[in-house]
Amino acid sequence: MKIEKVALIGLGLIASSIFWAVKRTGRDIAVVGTARSSQTRETARKIGLCDTVVDTAVDAVADADLVILCVPVGAMAAVAKDIGPFLKTGTIVSDVGSTKRSVLDAVGPHLPEGVHFIPGHPLAGTEHSGPESGFAELFDNRWCILTPNENDEAAIAALADFWRSLGANVDVMDPDHHDLVLAVTSHVPHLIAYTMVGVADDLHRVTDSEVINYSAAGFRDFTRIAASDPTMWRDVFMANKEASLEILGRFTEELFALQRAIRTGDGDHLHDYFTRTRAIRRSIIEAGQDTDAPNFGRGKT
Amino acid sequence: MKIEKVALIGLGLIASSIFWAVKRTGRDIAVVGTARSSQTRETARKIGLCDTVVDTAVDAVADADLVILCVPVGAMAAVAKDIGPFLKTGTIVSDVGSTKRSVLDAVGPHLPEGVHFIPGHPLAGTEHSGPESGFAELFDNRWCILTPNENDEAAIAALADFWRSLGANVDVMDPDHHDLVLAVTSHVPHLIAYTMVGVADDLHRVTDSEVINYSAAGFRDFTRIAASDPTMWRDVFMANKEASLEILGRFTEELFALQRAIRTGDGDHLHDYFTRTRAIRRSIIEAGQDTDAPNFGRGKT
DSSP, X not given: OOXXXXXXXXXXXXXXXXXXXXXXXXXXXXXXXXXSSXXXXXXXXXXXXXXXXXXXXXXXXXXXXXXXXXXXXXXXXXXXXXXXXXXXXXXXXXXXXXXXXXXXXXHGGGSXXXXXXXXXXEOOOOSOOSGXXXXXXXXXXXXXXXXXXXXXXXXXXXXXXXXXXXXXXXXXXXXXXXXXXXXXXXXXXXXXXXXHHHHHHHOTTSOHHHHHHTGGGTHHHHHHHTTSOHHHHHHHHHHSHHHHHHHHHHHHHHHHHHHHHHHHTOHHHHHHHHHHTHHHHHHHHHXXXXXXXXXXXXXXX | OOOOEEEEESOSHHHHHHHHHHHHHXXXXXXXXXXXXXXXXXXXXHHTOXXXXXXXXXXXXTTOSEEEEOSOGGGHHHHHHHHGGGOOTTOEEEEOOSOSHHHHHHHGGGSOTTOEEOOEEEOOOOSOOSTTSOOXXXXXXXEEEEOOSXXXXXXXXXXXXHHHHTTOEEEEOOHHHHHHHHIIIIIHHHHHHHHHHHHHHHXXXXXXXXXXXXXXXXXXXXXXXXXXXXXXXXXXXXXXXXXXXXXXXXXXXHHHHHHHHHHHTOHHHHHHHHHHTHHHHHXXXXXXXXXXXXXXXXXXX
């Protein structure tokens, strides 16, 4: 299966990075893009994002070998319903949503026979959003997880090859397991970061300027995560309710144990806990998933 | 009051950064350092950390104009008791501990009349620790908070000038207010990060390699914070119990409200919450306390 024409539906951070990364491959792939907002389409045209920008998703998918839904998870069903009747046989349909079970359930029923539906999730992003936030290197050495519902080998291989050409590593996983893994590595960390920033913002005994000036002591890392796109994150929690609530339950359980240790003055419990979490950082750096530079090497750019 | 001889007690990240930053000033200041561990002293001598490295805190403070306690908060009382009788009249004694009420209470009683005691807290650090982790730029444009108990103007001015010469901004604050502000901007964020990393580490249905490979989706930011020095953080929570528990209480209250919104499918509540936390990030960047580069500009060094 050859991928020579790609349609990007939605033109935010991930879609715009896909475009620039496709161009970097030097392969002869035509990318057509569209977005619901006319302002986004206009911006895309102005900055040369996509080889062609069209006005509707239906126009974008005509003749595409690969259609990638790059809209918030909550908007996928509607897009799938729109484009379903216009997909040619043999087209691969994928997405970049942060949850996978809900996408399978929302998109699958709208796709005709003969279309290869393989949900995907590139684990890459920044706190920035919109068509101007993309860059070709976003996926380099990051992982893209594919969660096919069927054993659709040729199409899976073609999509995996596409993502590898953008710089990503590819893994294939059961959609429910994906949702649990991401609840731990992404969804609950984001919720916690949003909560902590909300607490700081609300605490009238500490002024905003105190929070802002003294954020370098740890808090500023949370504010980066909590600056991510609100619509996307709302949809994530609506779509991955069960796994999020399960991980949140474990989180509060452990937090209460540490809170009790603080209250009772159990320093050994705290020290043990704080010691064992160091090893995981080392492993992440060794796996090439983060930098060892102090404070992420901030400010040295 | 002229500061021409500085004694650093303890030679970790902060003390070693103070030394390199003092050297960068070009001022004629002699820095003597010491550490409890002979291995640390040996490392310091090997890498040229401090103009002189001596074996005991008592030796270090002789004739010092400024003594800075750079040991974990839990160790300050013992150090103060040791050096108290050997401090010359007029010496400024300060520290770099993350909590301030406890340091005032632990150190103050051991200091003789005629010594100027001004607790301090430079809000700067990295996830690295030890004598080799310091660098001259650590305090540049960061804040150092002084929490004097008395209106000791000349000594406060001299200490503030010292910190400004290292690149820091200086603020003066009530010690209890400091502890509340830091509970929000630092202590509770650290506890939460440690907890989240602990949850991931413990979840047997998700493998360690999954957590590690897929950490780029948000989790890796938490692991950086949770890689900080365990002894320092144990002492922080032992020393700032009340403010930490207060902020933790507010945090769990808000988290439960968001958890309920997830359970009941209240997307509007989530969207509103996720929207208002974006502004604070913008303010932190405008205040020069963080970089606007995506993902902190990681990997571009």
